[in-house]
Amino acid sequence: MLCQRCQQRPATVQFTKIVNGQKSVQHLCEKCAREQGTFFTAPMQTLDFNHLLSGLLNMESSPGFSPTPSQARCSNCGMTYQQFTEVGRLGCPHCYESFAGRLDPLLKRIQNGTEHMGKIPVHAGKQVQLRKHLERLRQELKQAVAFERFEEAARIRDQIRSLEEQLESNRG
Amino acid sequence: MSLSDFLKRATSRWMKDGGPEDDIVVTSRVRIARNLDDVPFPILQTDSHANQVIDTMRRAMDTPEFRALGKFDLLRCSETSPLDRQVLVEKHLISKDLAAAERHGAVALREDELVSIMINEEDHLRIQCILPGLRLNEAWQLANKVDDALESHMVYAFDERLGYLTACPTNVGTGIRASVMMHVPGLVLTGQIERMLGAVSHVGLTVRGIYGEGSESAGNLFQVSNQVTLGESEQEILQNLSGVVQQLIDHERSARRYLLSEMREGLEDRVCRSFGILAYARRMDSKETLQRLSDVRLGIDLGIIKGVSAGILKELMVMSQPAFLQKYYNEELSPAERDIRRAALIRERLRMDDAEVH
Numbered sequence: 097m098l099c100q101r102c103q104q105r106p107a108t109v110q111f112t113k114i115v116n117g118q119k120s121v122q123h124l125c126e127k128c129a130r131e132q133g134t135f136f137t138a139p140m141q142t143l144d145f146n147h148l149l150s151g152l153l154n155m156e157s158s159p160g161f162s163p164t165p166s167q168a169r170c171s172n173c174g175m176t177y178q179q180f181t182e183v184g185r186l187g188c189p190h191c192y193e194s195f196a197g198r199l200d201p202l203l204k205r206i207q208n209g210t211e212h213m214g215k216i217p218v219h220a221g222k223q224v225q226l227r228k229h230l231e232r233l234r235q236e237l238k239q240a241v242a243f244e245r246f247e248e249a250a251r252i253r254d255q256i257r258s259l260e261e262q263l264e265s266n267r268g
Numbered sequence: 269m270s271l272s273d274f275l276k277r278a279t280s281r282w283m284k285d286g287g288p289e290d291d292i293v294v295t296s297r298v299r300i301a302r303n304l305d306d307v308p309f310p311i312l313q314t315d316s317h318a319n320q321v322i323d324t325m326r327r328a329m330d331t332p333e334f335r336a337l338g339k340f341d342l343l344r345c346s347e348t349s350p351l352d353r354q355v356l357v358e359k360h361l362i363s364k365d366l367a368a369a370e371r372h373g374a375v376a377l378r379e380d381e382l383v384s385i386m387i388n389e390e391d392h393l394r395i396q397c398i399l400p401g402l403r404l405n406e407a408w409q410l411a412n413k414v415d416d417a418l419e420s421h422m423v424y425a426f427d428e429r430l431g432y433l434t435a436c437p438t439n440v441g442t443g444i445r446a447s448v449m450m451h452v453p454g455l456v457l458t459g460q461i462e463r464m465l466g467a468v469s470h471v472g473l474t475v476r477g478i479y480g481e482g483s484e485s486a487g488n489l490f491q492v493s494n495q496v497t498l499g500e501s502e503q504e505i506l507q508n509l510s511g512v513v514q515q516l517i518d519h520e521r522s523a524r525r526y527l528l529s530e531m532r533e534g535l536e537d538r539v540c541r542s543f544g545i546l547a548y549a550r551r552m553d554s555k556e557t558l559q560r561l562s563d564v565r566l567g568i569d570l571g572i573i574k575g576v577s578a579g580i581l582k583e584l585m586v587m588s589q590p591a592f593l594q595k596y597y598n599e600e601l602s603p604a605e606r607d608i609r610r611a612a613l614i615r616e617r618l619r620m621d622d623a624e625v626h
Binding site: 097098103106173175183184185186187188189192199202203206207208209210211212213214215216217218219223266 | 313372429472496497
């Protein structure tokens with residue numbers, strides 16, 4: 097959930113106010129929570145799973161560690177690595193790619209390697225194949241245009257269109 | 269409404285039915301985490317993202333593949349009362365986190381309550397199957413079927429190298445968490461439990477109390493589950509867990525035999541004393557309830573108490589929880605009032621059976 101005040105950072109603080117028996121709950125990021133109120137005190141330092149995980153995330157001595165500046169930001173959802181270490185949750189599926197340099201050493205430590213050995217979704221498997229095929233055709237199209245083989249280029253372009261439609265309809 | 273009618277209506281299949289090794293294994297549970305490809309994870313969700321996930325789920329549920337899996341209802345947290353959500357937590361059908369996700373959370377629940385799909389909890393979807401007794405493979409197959417049916421109507425976040433992508437890196441890969449809830453009074457009474465649990469954590473498994481992460485263990489009930497989700501197949505994960513659970517079962521059985529042969533009087537006294545308290549006490553808190561129920565269940569398993577159904581432990585373990593009590597008595601109850609009603613409910617439940625104590 098995003099902070100209800102700034103709508104920018106993930107909400108990590110639950111702000112409960114009871115006035116004359118009327119209870120209201122707000123979900124805020126730490127910054128807004130601090131700005132918001134006189135009632136706010138520092139979050140309790142409890143040793144829970146998140147803290148253990150963020151402790152691991154901040155260990156710089158891990159083998160294979162490659163520096164990702166903490167300002168590193170996922171281009172898709174905008175989450176920064178710093179935010180991830182604070183909440184212990186990634187913002188979107190693309191974060192895995194954006195923070196790969198830091199996540200791989202972590203996965204090696206908390207998981208049994210970094211290669212998925214289990215179930216592969218049938219449908220997504222097909223999508224992956226379609227996407228790879230599409231990529232190949234786009235290369236061929238460039239080639240065909242470069243060598244002025246226009247008839248072939250037109251044929252490839254039609255193939256690309258139909259594949260794109262197929263990908264699109266699979267999504268819906 | 270009579271208690272027996274309420275029990276029939278309000279309890280899940282896993283609370284009523286038996287299963288393999290169910291003198292020790294209470295439930296087998298498998299949950300798999302799945303996320304949609306093009307939507308931020310719930311932690312960064314806006315209202316429209318959350319609705320997108322729920323709408324996608326609604327559409328997927330309205331397909332022949334999904335309808336073949338049984339009758340499901342979709343409940344939005346915003347449309348249910350906190351009390352009703354807490355009842356679902358107590359029945360192990362949703363997590364505390366989902367119950368708290370008032371704005372965005374939802375759950376798709378199968379009629380028999382063996383399958384539940386949590387929506388917009390930590391991940392977009394968490395498919396959970398819970399079966400009585402030791403039936404991990406069956407639970408996985410059921411979850412797998414639900415997964416297949418959903419997958420043909422939505423695109424999952426899946427990476428060829430890392431597998432299913434999840435909000436927390438501790439779930440990435442298979443996204444599977446398999447857990448077995450075990451009742452092991454023998455290991456506790458013979459003082460072996462610490463050593464056993466220590467050993468379990470060395471083979472990639474974790475142990476927690478009955479209401480999941482961070483919950484205290486009570487009533488000699490423990491949940492053993494896998495920790496690793498990446499780098500092993502679902503089958504390997506389940507086999508590893510089953511293997512360890514089988515060993516714990518063997519140790520528990522021999523501990524019970526030891527107690528019967530070497531400490532019979534002490535054991536009988538403990539069991540019968542607890543039975544007496546449950547049958548006559550006027551005030552019971554949750555913790556004592558679980559401990560006494562555990563003793564009585566052990567007495568049933570060892571033939572010390574006859575005529576009381578063995579399911580009484582898991583039935584009352586859930587029924588005596590705060591939200592369930594308030595649901596049954598249909599009123600809001602303070603903790604002190606709950607202790608009085610809890611004792612009354614237990615006495616009433618015990619009177620449904622014809623106990624014979626030797």
